[in-house]
Amino acid sequence: MAPHQPTTPQSATKSSSPSSEQPIALTLGVLGVGGIGKEFLFQLTESHVLEGKIAIAFIANSRKEIRFKTPFVPSEHNRELLETLFDGTNDLAIWAKNLYEVLHVELDIVTCSSLLERQRIVLDDVSPSLSDDSNNQDISDALTKESLGAGNTITTKPWKKGRYCIVDMTSSDEIAELYHVFLALGVHIVTPNKKCNSGPTARDQKCRGLSSMSWSTASWFYEATIGAGLPIISTLRNLTSSGDEVYQIKGVFSGTMSYLFNTFDGSTPFSEVVKTAKKLGYTEPDAREDLNGQDVARKVVIAARESGWLDASIEKTSIESLVPEELRACSSEEFDDKFGKLYDTVIAQKFADAKKRGNVLRFCGSADLRTKELKVELMEFPMSHAFANLQGSQNVVEIESKRYNPTDSCCLTISGPGAGAAVTAGGVLGDVAKLVARLGDVEVLV
Amino acid sequence: MAPHQPTTPQSATKSSSPSSEQPIALTLGVLGVGGIGKEFLFQLTESHVLEGKIAIAFIANSRKEIRFKTPFVPSEHNRELLETLFDGTNDLAIWAKNLYEVLHVELDIVTCSSLLERQRIVLDDVSPSLSDDSNNQDISDALTKESLGAGNTITTKPWKKGRYCIVDMTSSDEIAELYHVFLALGVHIVTPNKKCNSGPTARDQKCRGLSSMSWSTASWFYEATIGAGLPIISTLRNLTSSGDEVYQIKGVFSGTMSYLFNTFDGSTPFSEVVKTAKKLGYTEPDAREDLNGQDVARKVVIAARESGWLDASIEKTSIESLVPEELRACSSEEFDDKFGKLYDTVIAQKFADAKKRGNVLRFCGSADLRTKELKVELMEFPMSHAFANLQGSQNVVEIESKRYNPTDSCCLTISGPGAGAAVTAGGVLGDVAKLVARLGDVEVLV
Numbered sequence: 001m002a003p004h005q006p007t008t009p010q011s012a013t014k015s016s017s018p019s020s021e022q023p024i025a026l027t028l029g030v031l032g033v034g035g036i037g038k039e040f041l042f043q044l045t046e047s048h049v050l051e052g053k054i055a056i057a058f059i060a061n062s063r064k065e066i067r068f069k070t071p072f073v074p075s076e077h078n079r080e081l082l083e084t085l086f087d088g089t090n091d092l093a094i095w096a097k098n099l100y101e102v103l104h105v106e107l108d109i110v111t112c113s114s115l116l117e118r119q120r121i122v123l124d125d126v127s128p129s130l131s132d133d134s135n136n137q138d139i140s141d142a143l144t145k146e147s148l149g150a151g152n153t154i155t156t157k158p159w160k161k162g163r164y165c166i167v168d169m170t171s172s173d174e175i176a177e178l179y180h181v182f183l184a185l186g187v188h189i190v191t192p193n194k195k196c197n198s199g200p201t202a203r204d205q206k207c208r209g210l211s212s213m214s215w216s217t218a219s220w221f222y223e224a225t226i227g228a229g230l231p232i233i234s235t236l237r238n239l240t241s242s243g244d245e246v247y248q249i250k251g252v253f254s255g256t257m258s259y260l261f262n263t264f265d266g267s268t269p270f271s272e273v274v275k276t277a278k279k280l281g282y283t284e285p286d287a288r289e290d291l292n293g294q295d296v297a298r299k300v301v302i303a304a305r306e307s308g309w310l311d312a313s314i315e316k317t318s319i320e321s322l323v324p325e326e327l328r329a330c331s332s333e334e335f336d337d338k339f340g341k342l343y344d345t346v347i348a349q350k351f352a353d354a355k356k357r358g359n360v361l362r363f364c365g366s367a368d369l370r371t372k373e374l375k376v377e378l379m380e381f382p383m384s385h386a387f388a389n390l391q392g393s394q395n396v397v398e399i400e401s402k403r404y405n406p407t408d409s410c411c412l413t414i415s416g417p418g419a420g421a422a423v424t425a426g427g428v429l430g431d432v433a434k435l436v437a438r439l440g441d442v443e444v445l446v
Numbered sequence: 447m448a449p450h451q452p453t454t455p456q457s458a459t460k461s462s463s464p465s466s467e468q469p470i471a472l473t474l475g476v477l478g479v480g481g482i483g484k485e486f487l488f489q490l491t492e493s494h495v496l497e498g499k500i501a502i503a504f505i506a507n508s509r510k511e512i513r514f515k516t517p518f519v520p521s522e523h524n525r526e527l528l529e530t531l532f533d534g535t536n537d538l539a540i541w542a543k544n545l546y547e548v549l550h551v552e553l554d555i556v557t558c559s560s561l562l563e564r565q566r567i568v569l570d571d572v573s574p575s576l577s578d579d580s581n582n583q584d585i586s587d588a589l590t591k592e593s594l595g596a597g598n599t600i601t602t603k604p605w606k607k608g609r610y611c612i613v614d615m616t617s618s619d620e621i622a623e624l625y626h627v628f629l630a631l632g633v634h635i636v637t638p639n640k641k642c643n644s645g646p647t648a649r650d651q652k653c654r655g656l657s658s659m660s661w662s663t664a665s666w667f668y669e670a671t672i673g674a675g676l677p678i679i680s681t682l683r684n685l686t687s688s689g690d691e692v693y694q695i696k697g698v699f700s701g702t703m704s705y706l707f708n709t710f711d712g713s714t715p716f717s718e719v720v721k722t723a724k725k726l727g728y729t730e731p732d733a734r735e736d737l738n739g740q741d742v743a744r745k746v747v748i749a750a751r752e753s754g755w756l757d758a759s760i761e762k763t764s765i766e767s768l769v770p771e772e773l774r775a776c777s778s779e780e781f782d783d784k785f786g787k788l789y790d791t792v793i794a795q796k797f798a799d800a801k802k803r804g805n806v807l808r809f810c811g812s813a814d815l816r817t818k819e820l821k822v823e824l825m826e827f828p829m830s831h832a833f834a835n836l837q838g839s840q841n842v843v844e845i846e847s848k849r850y851n852p853t854d855s856c857c858l859t860i861s862g863p864g865a866g867a868a869v870t871a872g873g874v875l876g877d878v879a880k881l882v883a884r885l886g887d888v889e890v891l892v
Binding site for chain 2: 044046047048049230231234235238240243384386389391394402410411413414416417423426432433434438
């Protein structure tokens with residue numbers, strides 16, 4: 001489907017001042033342009049704080065890549081124009097063609113054969129504009145030899161560290177596998193992708209080391225991996241960095257599961273509620289990916305690691321899956337067909353039992369850092385509890401710590417929409433803004 | 447009263463490595479050593495992230511100042527020792543004497559004649575260790591002439607920018623008056639003091655400009671001015687910097703007022719609840735300072751400014767004071783005596799009326815950025831509302847924005863203890879940790 005006729009270039013440009021007047025603080029490579037990736041690009045047009053400070057070097061998905069010869073400064077264009085260009089197509093090639101015609105942004109369209117190949121292009125692409133800075137030569141050399149193996153070459157030109165950032169909007173484990181390469185090269189990473197910070201501990205800790213030590217040149221921000229734009233990661237980081245001790249994190253971490261249990265009132269079979277949610281686009285195409293608790297487990301692991309329990313892992317998490325044993329390996333269609341028969345009475349009974357006790361059911365995740373327990377389970381809460389009073393697909397996270405201790409008064413609680421393109425992209429953009437704020441100091445403080 | 451016998455120097459030292467091995471990232475001057483100031487010093491001993499990175503150049507209150515010839519590194523000592531030294535005295539001179547005897551920290555005890563005089567000492571004190579950096583000479587010169595007047599001299603030695611920070615733990619307007627001097631000199635400010643960011647707009651904007659522009663060399667952090675350690679300022683800043691548009695902020699911003707209305711159930715006269723709260727230390731010595739709504743108004747103004755409404759002010763705020771007209775000018779004793787007679791039936795009636803409608807009373811502040819309304823008032827909420835289910839002295843803040851829109855799903859809500867020495871000092875220390883994280887990049891990114 002062809003995109004709509006875009007508006008004219010004249011009306012598209014918000015500001016009359018050319019981008020060359022402003023120094024670009026950060027050049028981004030955006031990986032993944034699904035709903036959240038597009039929304040991220042749109043939101044970049046609207047941030048006054050970031051206006052003129054961000055340029056896009058390339059945008060890629062798993063099939064195509066657009067490289068911009070002229071750096072693309074999103075804030076110089078308006079959201080409506082970008083929306084028009086993207087409208088009705090997820091095809092980067094068509095979008096790029098329109099972008100070129102309307103904005104006169106010079107670009108290349110490259111079909112990448114592999115992620116590493118694309119990685120090579122990324123590095124090539126940003127290096128021509130670099131000034132001399134050879135401090136990182138050793139790291140680059142080491143990476144070429146050790147991490148990439150003899151078969152893969154990687155540009156070892158010197159880098160101007162701290163000015164490039166990969167925004168990983170995919171949920172790809174293969175991209176997560178490259179994080180340590182980016183970080184070691186001084187390329188920042190901002191991402192809502194949970195694969196690295198909930199994945200293998202060795203890989204996570206390598207990236208943590210490369211991004212958080214005093215000698216680190218690159219930052220790794222991932223606020224949007226829990227609760228989309230809700231300030232959960234930054235709050236945990238703030239508590240631990242200021243010497244507080246996190247005892248427990250407990251929450252409704254999944255927008256989908258929140259919706260299901262906020263909606264299910266025993267009057268309609270549970271499987272019908274799941275079907276409605278699926279129709280509304282609230283569940284994954286295969287609803288088992290929500291019901292099996294894996295997504296919640298990932299978030300619990302992330303929260304635990306962020307609180308200082310570095311070897312927390314999904315393997316150590318006790319997970320109550322709502323997918324009956326018999327339906328775990330079958331096709332998605334067979335699951336849809338049989339789920340109600342196998343599970344509706346089970347869950348109706350649980351609901352009725354909880355109701356008898358004046359309680360409601362919520363699908364929760366928790367990390368107890370004192371007893372070293374990671375759990376994902378269906379729990380009961382009294383009506384007066386914050387978790388009982390959720391609406392829609394709201395997330396809620398309760399942090400108990402040395403300072404935020406319920407015996408004194410109460411926990412620190414954060415709630416709000418924890419899913420959706422606007423708030424997730426907003427969370428990612430918030431991280432980019434923090435990065436720019438940090439970098440802003442650099443030029444002056446040198 | 448003399449402090450307890452402190453523990454021996456040997457047991458006091460946590461780490462065997464001398465401080466000289468670690469580079470100090472930030473040197474602090476601490477103003478005000480009341481409950482929060484002391485707790486801040488104690489917490490500094492416990493942060494692993496900040497371990498060995500922070501040194502204290504001086505500690506001062508309105509009467510005395512301790513200057514450390516040997517920079518005092520709190521994380522090298524344990525909390526218990528510092529507590530023992532401070533125990534039973536608010537007298538800096540006694541504390542300093544014990545500190546010298548136990549830790550062998552060399553120090554001077556200076557009695558300052560005025561704040562500006564102290565300010566001069568601050569600058570002298572940190573300058574000997576400075577390397578050459580004359581970029582800021584112009585600003586210093588300008589300040590000497592313009593801001594301070596001919597009668598007051600200020601050191602104009604070149605500064606190593608970005609390495610000094612004033613932690614203002616006072617609630618002094620005179621100190622707030624000096625913020626622009628500190629900031630212009632490249633000295634960061636971290637504070638829970640509300641006087642500047644809720645005070646005169648011209649002064650606030652001068653400090654905002656000096657701390658937030660791309661050319662700024664100093665940061666001004668004040669997370670703890672709203673909700674103590676709750677992440678409210680940082681969340682608002684994150685939303686606006688990433689291009690979200692804040693529509694409304696509404697909350698129970700005062701721990702004292704929260705306690706009063708969470709406790710008042712109509713069975714005991716309201717004035718009795720106030721007296722109990724006063725006995726528990728929950729109110730100011732003169733409870734009118736809580737009941738008159740000024741504290742809430744300050745927080746509403748801070749939240750509004752942080753959301754981009756820069757000329758929000760207390761003067762523009764409609765404030766419902768719970769102090770009867772007749773008792774506003776009398777003595778504190780006369781107020782205590784007459785408050786019940788004049789107000790108990792009024793509030794009992796309001797409570798009964800709300801109850802009839804199934805509602806409860808809460809003392810709220812709100813800033814509506816669309817209608818440009820700032821309000822502090824007693825409001826009614828249904829039992830299902832988050833504001834109705836508060837405990838103790840809990841604060842709650844609800845942010846409505848373009849992204850966090852209740853018509854879609856719901857607001858972003860943050861709640862938890864919003865007062866108390868531990869969480870307030872934690873909020874201040876969180877800001878210091880953020881500053882160190884920013885500065886951490888600098889050395890490597892040069």
